[in-house]
Amino acid sequence: MSWLDKILPPKIKRDGAESASSTVPEGLWHKCPSCSATIYSSELKQNDMVCTKCNYHNPLSARERLNLLLDENGREEIGAHVKPTDALKFKDSKNTLTA
Numbered sequence: 001m002s003w004l005d006k007i008l009p010p011k012i013k014r015d016g017a018e019s020a021s022s023t024v025p026e027g028l029w030h031k032c033p034s035c036s037a038t039i040y041s042s043e044l045k046q047n048d049m050v051c052t053k054c055n056y057h058n059p060l061s062a063r064e065r066l067n068l069l070l071d072e073n074g075r076e077e078i079g080a081h082v083k084p085t086d087a088l089k090f091k092d093s094k095n096t097l098t099a
């Protein structure tokens with residue numbers, strides 16, 4: 001045990017050690033932002049991302065929304081090969097990524 005381990009409070013010492021609560025896989029549960037209920041992610045997906053407790057509509061990605069609206073058969077995606085282009089060749093005067 002190093003001198004640093006001796007002076008750190010117990011909460012900080014736990015960092016890196018596996019506890020029983022941290023063994024739950026990430027993404028298994030979803031906490032509703034409206035009613036704070038904890039729901040299984042699989043249950044939420046089966047209910048089309050609508051909270052089973054309070055009917056809160058969670059945000060959907062564009063793909064998820066299209067999958068809900070369109071039938072599996074008979075749909076054809078157009079423009080999948082189209083990529084965005086930078087026609088203006090805009091260069092920012094400030095580096096916003098590191099700010």
Ligand SMILES: [Zn+2]
Nearest residue numbers: 032035051054
């Ligand atoms: Zn809810």
